[in-house]
Every structure is written in structure tokens, then in C-alpha cells.
Amino acid sequence: xxxxxxxxxxxxxxxxxxxxxxxxxxxxxxxxxxxxxxxxxxxxxxxxxxxxxxxxxxxxxxxxxxxxxxxxxxxxxxxxxxxxxxxxxxxxxxxxxxxxxxxxxxxxxxxxxxxxxxxxxxxxxxxxxxxxxxxxxxxxxxxxxxxxxxxxxxxxxxxxxxxxxxxxxxxxxxxxxxxxxxxxxxxxxxxxxxxxxxxxxxxxxxxxxxxxxxxxxxxxxxxxxxxxxxxxxxxxxxxxxxxxxxxxxxxxxxxxxxxxxxxxxxxxxxxxxxxxxxxxxxxxxxxxxxxxxxxxxxxxxxxxxxxxxxxxxxxxxxxxxxxxxxxxxxxxxxxxxxxxxxxxxxxxxxxxxxxxxxxxxxxxxxxxxxxxxxxxxxxxxxxxxxxxxxxxxxxxxxxxxxxxxxxxxxxxxxxxxxxxxxxxxxxxxxxxxxxxxxxxxxxxxxxxxxxxxxxxxxxxxxxxxxxxxxxxxxxxxxxxxxxxxxxxxxxxxxxxxxxxxxxxxxxxxxxxxxxxxxxxxxxxxxxxxxxxx
Numbered sequence: 001x002x003x004x005x006x007x008x009x010x011x012x013x014x015x016x017x018x019x020x021x022x023x024x025x026x027x028x029x030x031x032x033x034x035x036x037x038x039x040x041x042x043x044x045x046x047x048x049x050x051x052x053x054x055x056x057x058x059x060x061x062x063x064x065x066x067x068x069x070x071x072x073x074x075x076x077x078x079x080x081x082x083x084x085x086x087x088x089x090x091x092x093x094x095x096x097x098x099x100x101x102x103x104x105x106x107x108x109x110x111x112x113x114x115x116x117x118x119x120x121x122x123x124x125x126x127x128x129x130x131x132x133x134x135x136x137x138x139x140x141x142x143x144x145x146x147x148x149x150x151x152x153x154x155x156x157x158x159x160x161x162x163x164x165x166x167x168x169x170x171x172x173x174x175x176x177x178x179x180x181x182x183x184x185x186x187x188x189x190x191x192x193x194x195x196x197x198x199x200x201x202x203x204x205x206x207x208x209x210x211x212x213x214x215x216x217x218x219x220x221x222x223x224x225x226x227x228x229x230x231x232x233x234x235x236x237x238x239x240x241x242x243x244x245x246x247x248x249x250x251x252x253x254x255x256x257x258x259x260x261x262x263x264x265x266x267x268x269x270x271x272x273x274x275x276x277x278x279x280x281x282x283x284x285x286x287x288x289x290x291x292x293x294x295x296x297x298x299x300x301x302x303x304x305x306x307x308x309x310x311x312x313x314x315x316x317x318x319x320x321x322x323x324x325x326x327x328x329x330x331x332x333x334x335x336x337x338x339x340x341x342x343x344x345x346x347x348x349x350x351x352x353x354x355x356x357x358x359x360x361x362x363x364x365x366x367x368x369x370x371x372x373x374x375x376x377x378x379x380x381x382x383x384x385x386x387x388x389x390x391x392x393x394x395x396x397x398x399x400x401x402x403x404x405x406x407x408x409x410x411x412x413x414x415x416x417x418x419x420x421x422x423x424x425x426x427x428x429x430x431x432x433x434x435x436x437x438x439x440x441x442x443x444x445x446x447x448x449x450x451x452x453x454x455x456x457x458x459x460x461x462x463x464x465x466x467x468x469x470x471x472x473x474x475x476x477x478x479x480x481x482x483x484x485x486x487x488x489x490x491x492x493x494x495x496x497x498x499x500x501x502x503x504x505x506x507x508x509x510x511x512x513x514x515x516x517x518x519x520x521x522x523x524x525x526x527x528x529x530x531x532x533x
Contacts, residue, residue: 183220
């Protein structure tokens with residue numbers, strides 16, 4: 001009996017390892033395409049459901065898709081209701097693993113192809129590079145999944161006649177509630193509902209539990225995944241907390257519905273497919289798993305925006321709103337973290353240049369000291385977050401995006417510090433020629449604050465032209481100031497003061513151009529697309 005327990009647990013471990021390797025390999029192989037699919041195919045919650053379902057089926061990990069969705073919300077690519085659609089769809093997509101196990105795991109001689117698959121995958125992983133190596137990881141994981149199932153079956157065979165449905169809670173309301181609790185505990189321990197469902201299928205196939213008992217356990221496993229979701233929000237920003245709570249609320253409501261739909265579902269299956277419970281209980285179980293998740297999505301989908309608004313009110317944004325997108329949980333995914341940094345930079349940029357434009361046109365305007373402090377704090381926090389992103393030098397796309405963010409932050413910080421110089425602002429407005437230069441710069445600031453990023457090379461070039469014009473105007477003004485001073489119409493101290501103000505304007509124009517350049521496609525054609533929602 002001890003041998004059977006160890007064998008079954010070892011099989012579960014192999015299954016978990018296989019799932020991890022499969023997910024890791026598929027994500028490495030399809031990550032760029034997956035990000036493109038989610039960004040381009042999600043325009044409303046319904047599309048989000050389809051995208052979430054398909055994406056989860058591809059990478060075999062609802063957690064990975066949830067993390068991506070949170071990252072896109074942080075980057076401003078998706079709205080929160082759209083991200084909810086993806087999370088709902090991921091709940092359906094994660095049931096694909098159960099269909100895999102039910103259709104292939106018990107109807108084929110697993111040992112005949114699983115071991116060769118593992119060998120093939122290891123060869124690809126050892127000798128391959130890039131996508132080939134990632135494919136080897138996925139193949140190895142796929143093979144280990146079925147090795148794990150086969151090992152669990154051998155372990156469960158040791159318990160025939162010992163572990164029977166009679167030793168589990170009976171098929172009553174209290175009994176089912178206990179079984180649901182067992183399912184929750186299994187998922188919390190294994191941190192994988194897919195592994196739990198696979199174990200339930202193996203136990204059902206071995207007649208160790210009945211179909212009703214297995215279904216109640218699967219309901220608990222579906223609910224248990226929310227524990228992982230809540231853990232993932234620890235230390236996260238408000239978007240992560242909203243997503244985690246939405247996951248908990250949705251899965252809890254779905255579990256309640258599934259609990260009361262279990263008997264009607266089994267009665268309907270018995271009427272439409274006589275003998276299914278006896279001949280194909282595994283298919284009935286995974287069918288129920290998919291069914292109640294689909295019912296949950298169908299029921300909540302029309303109310304997604306209302307649901308999202310409720311959660312947003314429960315978790316309001318606090319603190320410095322300029323850094324609301326920065327989420328420490330995203331740091332393990334450099335591309336998602338850089339998306340969040342880029343979107344944060346755009347938020348800061350809008351505030352800085354709107355304020356600069358206002359002050360250039362109205363130097364007597366009251367300075368918002370709290371806003372100035374918030375901007376400086378946001379720049380500091382964004383820089384710290386950027387430094388924590390683990391970018392690999394060989395990854396040229398993320399490396400270029402990283403450097404673009406570093407340069408842009410530096411120029412924004414310089415602009416923000418120049419904003420504090422009210423004396424030069426007043427000098428600019430007191431001199432007509434400088435006032436004209438200030439108007440040109442104010443117009444450029446208004447334009448860049450309203451732009452969508454990344455800018456095209458042509459747009460960035462337009463800001464270069466503005467900078468060049470300011471440089472020319474400054475030289476002309478300096479020559480005129482020297483000439484006026486020579487003729488005694490201006491004192492040397494006044495001339496120096498005016499020329500200093502002209503240089504100040506010209507330097508701001510330079511920083512505006514460099515911000516435009518570094519946030520443009522010519523810096524990196526694959527700069528994250530963080531069009532704001």
C-alpha cells in the first residue's frame with residue numbers, strides 16, 4: 001500500500017513537472033504572438049472571453065494569461081472590463097487539459113509514445129537554440145504529463161478494493177460540501193487545478209471515487225484556483241488586487257452555480273446519453289467541468305462592465321496616481337514591466353508638458369507645489385522600478401525599449417527641474433522676441449502631450465525641426481542682444497539675463513525633441529504599443 005501511495009504521488013509530481021515544462025516551452029515559443037493576439041483581438045469583453053480561452057488553450061496556464069492581462073491593463077493597452085473578459089475566458093480554456101487527459105490518457109498505451117516523446121524533447125532542448133530549445137521543453141513536458149498519468153494509474157491500481165467510493169463523504173448536500181472542500185485543499189496544496197482534475201480523473205477511472213464525488217471535488221478545485229490568484233496579488237498594485245478579487249468573486253459564484261447544477265446536469269446526460277456514467281465517466285466529468293465554467297461566463301458576461309465598476313469602487317486608486325501602473329508582480333516578465341514603465345512615462349509626460357505649456361503662456365500662474373512633488377516622486381519611483389527589471393543584453397527588443405525609457409526619464413527629469421525657474425519664465429514674457437520663442441515652445445509642448453505613442457519617425461522629426469528653429473532663434477536673439485548692449489540700449493546685466501533666458505528656452509526645446517525621439521519607432525521599431533484607454 002505504501003508503494004502505491006508513493007507511486008501515485010510520484011505520478012502527480014511528474015504531471016506537475018510536465019505541466020510546468022509544457023507551459024514554459026509554449027510561452028517561450030508563442031509569447032510574442034500571444035501578446036499580439038491579446039492586444040489586437042480584444043476590443044470588448046466578449047472578444048476578451050474568446051481570446052482568453054484560446055490563449056489559455058495554447059499555453060496551458062490560466063495564471064500566465066491572467067498575469068498578461070494585468071500587465072496590459074497596467075500598460076493602458078486594455079481596459080479593466082476587457083481584461084475581465086480574458087480572465088473569464090481563461091477559466092474555460094483551462095478545462096482543455098482535462099479533455100486531453102480524458103480523451104488520450106485512458107484510451108492509449110501511454111508508455112508506447114510518452115517515453116520517446118520525453119527523449120525527443122530532451123534532445124531538442126540540449127542541442128537546440130532559441131525557439132527549437134523552447135519547443136524541446138514543451139515536448140518534454142507533454143511527454144511527462146502522460147508518464148505522470150500512467151504512473152498515477154499504476155499507483156491507484158494498488159488500491160483496488162481498498163480505496164472505494166464508500167470511504168469518501170456520501171452523495172448528500174453535506175457530503176458534497178465536504179468533497180468541495182477536499183477539492184479546494186488539493187488545489188491549494190498542488191497550486192494547479194489541472195493536476196487536481198487529472199488526479200480526480202485517474203481516481204474515477206480506477207473506480208476509487210464515483211462520478212458524483214469526482215464532480216464535487218472538481219468544483220472545489222475550480223474554486224481553489226482563486227487562492228493562487230490571491231497570492232499573486234500580494235505586493236501588487238491596485239489593478240492586480242482588482243483582478244485577484246474579480247477572479248475570486250467569479251469563481252466563487254461559478255462554484256455555487258455548479259454545486260446546484262450538478263444533479264440536473266447528470267440527469268440530463270443520463271437521459272441523452274444512456275450508459276455514459278458507467279462507460280465514459282471521464283468524459284462526463286470533463287464535460288461538466290467545461291459546462292459549468294461556460295455557464296458562469298454566459299451568466300456574467302452581460303454584466304461585465306457593472307461588475308468591473310463595482311470592483312473599481314471597492315478598490316479605489318490611492319497615493320500617487322502617476323505611478324498607478326507600476327506593479328512589482330510584473331517584474332518577472334520584462335516585456336510586461338517595460339509596457340507599464342512606458343505607459344507611466346507617457347502619463348508623467350502629459351502632466352509635465354501640459355504644466356510647462358501653461359506656465360510658458362501664463363508665467364504669473366500659481367505653481368502647484370504638490371503636483372511638482374508628485375512628478376518628482378513619480379520619476380523616482382519609475383526609475384527604481386525600471387532598474388529592477390531583469391533585462392538580458394542579448395534580448396535586443398527589450399534592451400532597446402529599456403534604454404529608450406532610461407533616456408526619456410532623464411530628459412523628463414531635466415524638464416521638470418527647469419519648471420521650477422519662475423524668474424526665467426517672467427524674463428521670457430517681458431521680452432517680445434523671447435515671448436515668441438516661448439509661444440513656439442508652448443505649442444510644441446501641447447502637441448507632444450496629446451500625441452499617441454510610439455511616435456512615427458516623421459512625428460519625431462517635426463520636433464527636431466522645432467528644436468532647430470529655437471536654436472536658430474536663440475543665436476539671432478543673442479546677436480541682437482550683444483548689438484543692443486553695444487549701442488547702450490541695454491545694460492550688460494540685462495543682456496546676460498535675457499541671453500540666459502533664451503538658452504533656458506532652447507534647452508527645454510532640446511529636451512522636448514529628445515523625449516519625442518526616444519519615444520518614437522525609430523529608436524526601436526518594437527517599442528511596446530501602449531495606446532491609452
